[in-house]
Amino acid sequence: MAKGESKVGAARPPAPGPSDGAESRIPNADVPAGGFVQLLTPDGDHVDSVTAADGTTYSVDFTDEEYRGLYRDMVTVRRLDAEATALQRQGELGIWASLLGQEAAQVGSGRALRTQDMAFPTYREHGVLYCRGIDPIMPFGLFRGVDQGAWDPNEFKVNMYTIVIGAQTLHATGYAMGINMDGKTGTDDGEAVIAYFGDGASSQGDVNEAFIWSAVFNAPMVFFCQNNQYAISEPLERQTRIPLYQRAAGFGFPGVRVDGNDVLASYAVTRHALDRARNGEGPTLVEAYTYRMGAHTTTDDPTRYRIASEVESWKAKDPIARFRAFLGKQTLADEAFFAEVDAQANEVALNLRERVLEMPDPKPLSLFDNVYPNGSPHLDAQRDQMAQYLDSFEGSAH
Amino acid sequence: MATETLTMGKALNRGLRRALEDDSKVVIMGEDVGKLGGVFRITDGLQKDFGEDRVIDTPLAESGIIGTAVGLAIRGYRPICEIQFDGFVYPAYDQIVSQVAKMHYRSQGRLRIPMVIRIPFGGGIGAVEHHSESPEAYFAHTAGLKVVSCGSPQDAYTMIRQAIASDDPIVFFEPKRRYHEKGVVELDTPLSAAEPLHASRVVRPGTDATILAYGPMVRTALDAAQAAAEDGRNLEVIDLRTLSPLDLGPVFESVRRTGRAVVVHEAPGNLGLGAEIAARVTEECFYSLESPVLRVTGYDTPYPAARVEEEYLPDLDRVLDAVDRAFGW
Numbered sequence A: 001m002a003k004g005e006s007k008v009g010a011a012r013p014p015a016p017g018p019s020d021g022a023e024s025r026i027p028n029a030d031v032p033a034g035g036f037v038q039l040l041t042p043d044g045d046h047v048d049s050v051t052a053a054d055g056t057t058y059s060v061d062f063t064d065e066e067y068r069g070l071y072r073d074m075v076t077v078r079r080l081d082a083e084a085t086a087l088q089r090q091g092e093l094g095i096w097a098s099l100l101g102q103e104a105a106q107v108g109s110g111r112a113l114r115t116q117d118m119a120f121p122t123y124r125e126h127g128v129l130y131c132r133g134i135d136p137i138m139p140f141g142l143f144r145g146v147d148q149g150a151w152d153p154n155e156f157k158v159n160m161y162t163i164v165i166g167a168q169t170l171h172a173t174g175y176a177m178g179i180n181m182d183g184k185t186g187t188d189d190g191e192a193v194i195a196y197f198g199d200g201a202s203s204q205g206d207v208n209e210a211f212i213w214s215a216v217f218n219a220p221m222v223f224f225c226q227n228n229q230y231a232i233s234e235p236l237e238r239q240t241r242i243p244l245y246q247r248a249a250g251f252g253f254p255g256v257r258v259d260g261n262d263v264l265a266s267y268a269v270t271r272h273a274l275d276r277a278r279n280g281e282g283p284t285l286v287e288a289y290t291y292r293m294g295a296h297t298t299t300d301d302p303t304r305y306r307i308a309s310e311v312e313s314w315k316a317k318d319p320i321a322r323f324r325a326f327l328g329k330q331t332l333a334d335e336a337f338f339a340e341v342d343a344q345a346n347e348v349a350l351n352l353r354e355r356v357l358e359m360p361d362p363k364p365l366s367l368f369d370n371v372y373p374n375g376s377p378h379l380d381a382q383r384d385q386m387a388q389y390l391d392s393f394e395g396s397a398h
Numbered sequence B: 001m002a003t004e005t006l007t008m009g010k011a012l013n014r015g016l017r018r019a020l021e022d023d024s025k026v027v028i029m030g031e032d033v034g035k036l037g038g039v040f041r042i043t044d045g046l047q048k049d050f051g052e053d054r055v056i057d058t059p060l061a062e063s064g065i066i067g068t069a070v071g072l073a074i075r076g077y078r079p080i081c082e083i084q085f086d087g088f089v090y091p092a093y094d095q096i097v098s099q100v101a102k103m104h105y106r107s108q109g110r111l112r113i114p115m116v117i118r119i120p121f122g123g124g125i126g127a128v129e130h131h132s133e134s135p136e137a138y139f140a141h142t143a144g145l146k147v148v149s150c151g152s153p154q155d156a157y158t159m160i161r162q163a164i165a166s167d168d169p170i171v172f173f174e175p176k177r178r179y180h181e182k183g184v185v186e187l188d189t190p191l192s193a194a195e196p197l198h199a200s201r202v203v204r205p206g207t208d209a210t211i212l213a214y215g216p217m218v219r220t221a222l223d224a225a226q227a228a229a230e231d232g233r234n235l236e237v238i239d240l241r242t243l244s245p246l247d248l249g250p251v252f253e254s255v256r257r258t259g260r261a262v263v264v265h266e267a268p269g270n271l272g273l274g275a276e277i278a279a280r281v282t283e284e285c286f287y288s289l290e291s292p293v294l295r296v297t298g299y300d301t302p303y304p305a306a307r308v309e310e311e312y313l314p315d316l317d318r319v320l321d322a323v324d325r326a327f328g329w
């Protein structure tokens, strides 16, 4: 249901009181009922720290260079995303799932990960991949249709993309249980796991089971839900009648809502939750309150289910614009810096384009590769049959 | 008699609309089926005209969709559940196999679950993983479920209405890559006068070999028959339409005449529909066969990346190759 339209037959539950969640100290009409952790307003004003209802105080401690680095990250991932959308429009990708609008949630949480931490993404976490140092070309195998997203999860400590909604939250939980079993929690340099998922995914059985497992086994987990307000066409009210972060309480661990368009708060909240986890204090649910500015994917037409004024109102909360305003106000960066970042992002994007266009199509017989670690005589025979069949066509080279 | 030229997608939409009009107990539920009209627009406009209580956007959970539909059915409703893509039916598999399929049996006939589970299936659309699978054998293997697939706009329109009207739980496979293909649809034939739902049908008569197909492969088989005709071979094509129970009477009759049978499906060959059909044709038509029943299927691998899917999928050439092999036996 788009904002501003009447809703038939479905009374909304009353908005939770201010004590239910984190409270921003910054007066802001756009704060959702129940509040959220915010360190940077849409106008780019920064508060040093904010104390949530549970008494946790959040702040960041970045060098000037690190602040500028966050800006560069966000601009770069947005620029790469735009290039991907263009490539899809030109027929070079089968589909693309844009992260537009979610840069702060992804870069903030992605940069909050420590080297030893492991991430389990959905299909939209291109910004997280980028922060983990994964070559931006990696997800393009999947979206171009030349492979199924095959980077080495152990090398980068990011699992492959998972398209089946919610499944990765269980994988993350199991991985986190393994960390416990290996005795790698309980210290400041312990390991933690972050599982990304969406507001829609919060309805899946798998996600709820992951909550239960994590709680029961005190797994070092951060459930990072990017609430971008939509699951394709379905608005949040189709998935929940309470703010998502409040669900955690029923499972027995803390939940916190953060302004997902605020990279500083996203960083601070995620870092805190990860450190709790690595110290043996168990799971946290983070709800990053954000907005999917683009279509669900390039095949989607959001004009069918949401109104333009809603999108406009979120534009005013843009994560990059506010961070740029912040850098300017604090004289951490000047126009020359912004121009240089744009130019560099552009270069990275054009380089990516070139390499995407050069990605080779898979060979027909590669169909049979890697079905089993130990192979299969049946498949070997099938591969031979296919080779013979292809040979029967003149000039075939497979 | 009203006829219209419709795409298969539109024909399904019209069939669903008719069902909603004809029976106030019919409800549609699924992800994005309301305002969006489904990702393939098969339910386009239905929520607007029939309301949010009858065309229900559900929370994002397939097990929930099917499980609650079971309850609605016990309560007297006739739920039509949309699974967004073939590869997303598995979270609901337990509900379908353990609950939907067995309610009537366990209750000694007291409970009926008149549910239709619509699944856009099959490949050839250049999609990412989980969007191109052919899971029909999993369901055909399960007693208590009926499984059908439409191969033309007319069948789409008629079969969806018949499936909804049936008290059996029916898994209804829609060949998504054919959604945009057009055909003339007769809209007013009463269901009682239409061909029964669980009947296969000769869609091209022939004399030299019998090609058996369903769903997306019906068009492929017809194209192959057309090409073979140019080489002087006269192929009969049968659209199986019903996958469980199979209606093999017309198949036996055909194979006894032609002496050769080729089964075509996108799903992997191993333990697929083709295996069952080959066994039964062999049992019934052994003395008429000039060659073994051959299969043209997807390979026994996971569905591959889009840029190699054309190699994986049966196509005209692979069908003709099998026909050649049948003649060369």
Ligand SMILES: Cc1ncc(C[n+]2csc(CCOP(=O)(O)OP(=O)(O)O)c2C)c(N)n1
Binding pocket: A124, A163, A164, A165, A197, A198, A199, A200, A201, A202, A228, A230, A231, A232, A292, A296, B031, B060, B062, B084, B088, B091
């Ligand atoms: C099990 C399953 N069901 C359905 C889908 C189809 N689908 C893909 S994305 C999506 C919506 C997901 O919404 P959300 O979890 O909020 O994440 P977002 O895409 O908004 O980031 C759906 C229904 C799927 N991928 N997996």
